[in-house]
Amino acid sequence: MRQKKPDLTFTILLGVLILLGLVVLTSASGPVAYQKFGDSYWYLKHQVLYGLLPGLVLFLLASRIDYRLWRRWSKVLFVIAVTALLLVFVPGLSAEWGTSKSWISLAGLSFQPAEMAKLSTVFFLATLFERQRDREGEVDGSLWPFLAVIGLLAALIMAQPDLGSLSVIIAASFLIYFLAGAPWRHVAGLVAGGLLSIGILVKTAPYRAARLTTFLHPELDPQGIGYHINQAFLAIGSGGLFGVGLGHSRQKYLYLPEVVGDSIFAVLAEELGFIFTLAAIMVIMAFVWRGLTIAKNAPDTFGRLVAVGIIGWVFFQTVFNIGSMVGILPVTGLPLPFVSYGGTALAVLLGAMGVVVNISRQSATRTVRRI
DSSP states (O other), X not given: OOOOOOBHHHHHHHHHHHHHXXXXXXXXXXXXXXXXXXXXXXXXXXXXXXXXXXXXXXXXXXXXXOTTHHHHTXXXXXXXXXXXXXXXXXXXXXXXXXXXXXXXXETTEEEOHHXXXXXXXXXXXXXXXXXXXXXXXXXXXXXXXXXXXHHHHHHHHHTTTOHHHHHHHHXXXXXXXXXXXXXXHHHHHHHHHHHHHHHHHHHXXXXXXXXXXXXXXXXXXXXXXXXXXXXXXXXXXXXXXXXXXXXXXXXXXXXXXXXXXXXHHHHHHXXXXXXXXXXXXXXXXXXXXXXXXXXXXXXXXXXXXHHHHHHHHHHHHHXXXXXXXXXXXXXXXXXXXXXXXXXXXXXXXXXXXXXXXXXXXXXXXXOSOBO
């Protein structure tokens, strides 16, 4: 099939999010970058060099490669991702970030296998469910393979541990399964099983129980386990309607933990205020909505499920990040897509966006606007 031009609205919104991320990261990272490296622009330079530039290359390549090719390579990519998740436990290769052993360091470069797992899982499940539907007209028989995939990833990622990444993978995977036509009895069983698993995870790990207690009562230990969320509340509340001004955050001066990671939304809210922060969230939601429109207009089941999985990944990770900063969800340490620092996350995410753009190129409808 001859490829058409990509979706204009989706591409513009993606560019806006990338630009927003670079601006906010530049402002938020200055003090901590100067303290650690003597260079206020250290995080920005590394984000551009190791995240944006390789990500743009991946984006351009993926936007030109027929998305159906990923169906053929889905098993291989999933095996590679699982192997990479295992390598984080190999001495000499693993690198720690805080209390989590989630990185591989090789030849002076480091990357996070969980990010690769997010995309490869989308491809693998989309292939699985498409073949099941084509063969039997339904996905009843895919429940146990689905549970096997999720169980394997859960075991590997929780051993790191990285509950945030696992939450995103499970949520996006469940969305794919549901939209592929999962029977309601399976959906109900998975929801019940998920709630039970969360209870077990909280019960068996004291630090998760402490996080849950802090989520329910952040005022109980403001100088201990509740320090992070209370500083985030202070930053967001200080922003008011119009913010303290770009570059003028006070909380980023070593008061707020992880200002370049999961706390970057709090700095954004402090500096830009409620009005502009709401506008930024609306841009993200418009981006998600446009992505779902591309999924709806996809030429086949595989393209539809891949687009839904990728956009669901962005949506759930955004909701989990912002929700934890405003106190409606427990803190999980998830970065804000396109905004938080992380070369692997940005590069893989841009590659995934290229896949969505390629799906839009091959849409048979005229409802998708083109450049």
